[in-house]
Amino acid sequence: MRRPAGRRPGVLIALLLLAAGAFLWALAAGDLPVTLGDALAALGGNGEGTAAAVVRELRLPRAVSAFVCGGLLATAGALMQVLLRNPLADPYILGISGGAAVGALGAISLGAAVFWVDAAAFAGALSAMLLVFGLAHGDGSWTQTRLLLTGVIVAAGCGAAVSMMLALATDTRVLSMLFWLMGDASGAARPWPALAVLALGLAVVLPFARDLNVLARGELNARALGVNVTRLRVALYVLASLLTASAVTLVGSVGFVGLIVPHLVRLAIGNDQRVLLPAAALAGGTLLLLADTAARTVMAPQQLPVGVLTALIGVPVFLFLLARHPR
Amino acid sequence: MSAATAADAPLLEAEGLALQAGERWLCCEFSLKLAAGECLALLGPNGAGKTTLLHTLAGLREPSVGQVRIGGQPYAAWPALEAARFRGLLVQQQPDHFAASVLETVLIGRHPHLGRWGWEGPQDERIAREALAAVGLPDFAGRDVLTLSGGERQRVSIAALLAQAPRLFLLDEPLNHLDLHHQIATLDLFRRLVRDDATRPGGGRGVVMVLHDINLAARYADHVILLDGRGGVRAGDRDSVLQPELLSHAFGHPLRRFEVDGRATFIPD
Numbered sequence: 237m238r239r240p241a242g243r244r245p246g247v248l249i250a251l252l253l254l255a256a257g258a259f260l261w262a263l264a265a266g267d268l269p270v271t272l273g274d275a276l277a278a279l280g281g282n283g284e285g286t287a288a289a290v291v292r293e294l295r296l297p298r299a300v301s302a303f304v305c306g307g308l309l310a311t312a313g314a315l316m317q318v319l320l321r322n323p324l325a326d327p328y329i330l331g332i333s334g335g336a337a338v339g340a341l342g343a344i345s346l347g348a349a350v351f352w353v354d355a356a357a358f359a360g361a362l363s364a365m366l367l368v369f370g371l372a373h374g375d376g377s378w379t380q381t382r383l384l385l386t387g388v389i390v391a392a393g394c395g396a397a398v399s400m401m402l403a404l405a406t407d408t409r410v411l412s413m414l415f416w417l418m419g420d421a422s423g424a425a426r427p428w429p430a431l432a433v434l435a436l437g438l439a440v441v442l443p444f445a446r447d448l449n450v451l452a453r454g455e456l457n458a459r460a461l462g463v464n465v466t467r468l469r470v471a472l473y474v475l476a477s478l479l480t481a482s483a484v485t486l487v488g489s490v491g492f493v494g495l496i497v498p499h500l501v502r503l504a505i506g507n508d509q510r511v512l513l514p515a516a517a518l519a520g521g522t523l524l525l526l527a528d529t530a531a532r533t534v535m536a537p538q539q540l541p542v543g544v545l546t547a548l549i550g551v552p553v554f555l556f557l558l559a560r561h562p563r
Numbered sequence: 564m565s566a567a568t569a570a571d572a573p574l575l576e577a578e579g580l581a582l583q584a585g586e587r588w589l590c591c592e593f594s595l596k597l598a599a600g601e602c603l604a605l606l607g608p609n610g611a612g613k614t615t616l617l618h619t620l621a622g623l624r625e626p627s628v629g630q631v632r633i634g635g636q637p638y639a640a641w642p643a644l645e646a647a648r649f650r651g652l653l654v655q656q657q658p659d660h661f662a663a664s665v666l667e668t669v670l671i672g673r674h675p676h677l678g679r680w681g682w683e684g685p686q687d688e689r690i691a692r693e694a695l696a697a698v699g700l701p702d703f704a705g706r707d708v709l710t711l712s713g714g715e716r717q718r719v720s721i722a723a724l725l726a727q728a729p730r731l732f733l734l735d736e737p738l739n740h741l742d743l744h745h746q747i748a749t750l751d752l753f754r755r756l757v758r759d760d761a762t763r764p765g766g767g768r769g770v771v772m773v774l775h776d777i778n779l780a781a782r783y784a785d786h787v788i789l790l791d792g793r794g795g796v797r798a799g800d801r802d803s804v805l806q807p808e809l810l811s812h813a814f815g816h817p818l819r820r821f822e823v824d825g826r827a828t829f830i831p832d
Contacts, residue, residue, distance in 0.1 A: 321660050447674075453668070456618075457652075457654050457657075461647050462675045
């Protein structure tokens with residue numbers, strides 16, 4: 237049985253070690269080989285020369301970006317699954333990534349600079365969040381089905397807008413649009429605000445993690461047990477949307493991480509949100525960091541889209557865990 | 564809310580209560596009072612508003628007219644978690660979407676007893692295991708709820724309610740999915756909780772339950788509320804409400820009353 241107490245700290249410590257290992261690999265691996273010692277020295281500020289500069293200015297921001305993006309998406313996915321009480325929910329299901337894509341592609345088609353593309357992506361994600369919230373909340377009732385359907389429809393509308401912008405764009409811009417849509421950590425030079433969002437988001441949600449456990453068993457039950465369901469749901473929705481918007485703005489709509497990582501963690505340690513949320517953040521970050529490092533090294537100098545790698549790593553692991561727990 | 568006032572006041576009072584669903588009146592104004600040690604059954608045909616009434620009594624729904632008080636205070640005066648330690652609601656079975664062990668599921672009932680940062684301790688686990696034993700599932704702690712039968716799942720929900728340890732139990736069709744033996748065992752369990760512990764420290768307990776079986780209501784309830792589905796309500800002692808004419812009218816099917824070993828029994832024509 238899933239006897240919590242003994243395994244919880246163990247799993248979190250194992251995930252932390254795995255994350256540290258993934259970071260070391262990400263800093264050392266690449267066209268310019270760097271030894272682990274040199275990489276650590278560069279991090280400490282002692283390194284000199286090209287290798288140290290590559291580690292500090294290129295690999296570290298990219299590694300942190302990938303890790304933070306994965307952590308944000310996995311946490312947002314876990315929250316969405318509780319909010320919608322639906323195991324198939326992922327961070328993009330309510331149209332956040334669609335809104336971000338519309339914003340970003342709109343900015344690209346106007347020839348905007350990178351900063352403004354990011355800003356437009358974030359604004360688009362927030363607009364989609366407010367639109368879905370307003371439409372689903374319109375008459376005061378707020379059922380999971382209504383929220384889900386509204387989100388899916390808004391996402392579909394954004395998809396159409398994205399296709400139209402791709403069709404109307406000039407060739408050179410189509411290329412940068414596709415690049416944005418696939419998600420890419422190489423251009424993400426400023427991961428620190430998103431890291432702060434991840435840390436703050438976890439700090440805000442963890443005190444309410446047991447309320448989430450109760451909510452996952454059904455709304456009525458949660459209300460009878462003293463949980464303020466309406467307030468909790470609104471907070472969950474806003475938080476999951478902000479986490480997703482930050483991830484999409486930082487790296488792009490990387491698929492798969494937000495859906496599968498919460499399930500992986502759940503299969504390993506159960507569905508207690510107090511452990512699941514931090515574990516999902518660590519596991520999601522580690523998975524995306526490994527995938528991104530593999531994406532830029534396995535076929536170097538060719539770079540693969542990182543979303544393909546997350547799927548290639550995650551699918552077999554997921555199927556293995558699923559087979560281990562026959563229902 | 565001091566524990567002393569709560570212990571003296573009736574567990575549950577409804578005054579001039581009337582409920583509306585959309586434009587339709589489910590029940591006209593009536594009042595009820597439940598003291599510690601008592602058991603109240605809600606009867607009525609499908610769609611008569613039994614669940615709506617129970618949710619109103621649980622404070623999850625505002626009454627259209629009138630007021631509901633638990634422990635002498637209206638719900639508005641109770642902090643949500645304190646109310647959850649005073650009254651517990653068994654909701655109709657909802658599907659589980661995520662795997663979880665039976666023990667974890669029963670421990671959910673301890674939520675209102677734990678602080679914001681609190682984790683379930685050995686004491687909570689002992690309470691949860693006792694609750695599982697009380698519903699006849701002592702060896703199920705490690706099972707996944709997704710693998711349970713409907714009746715087993717229902718008993719796990721009842722165990723979670725026992726772990727919540729409220730003084731006022733509000734049960735929505737507690738016998739759903741249960742076989743005959745477990746129907747009787749469940750009602751016996753709640754009667755024991757209510758009767759034997761009427762003088763326990765912290766105050767006695769009471770039960771309000773939605774039932775479909777008139778004969779079980781006749782056997783276990785002290786008071787009955789009968790909704791006829793057309794806005795009519797009969798509330799009172801078991802014997803004053805469980806009359807063949809009233810029941811036949813409410814359920815739209817003729818019923819006859821027999822005495823079997825001194826026990827009232829109703830049989831449909």
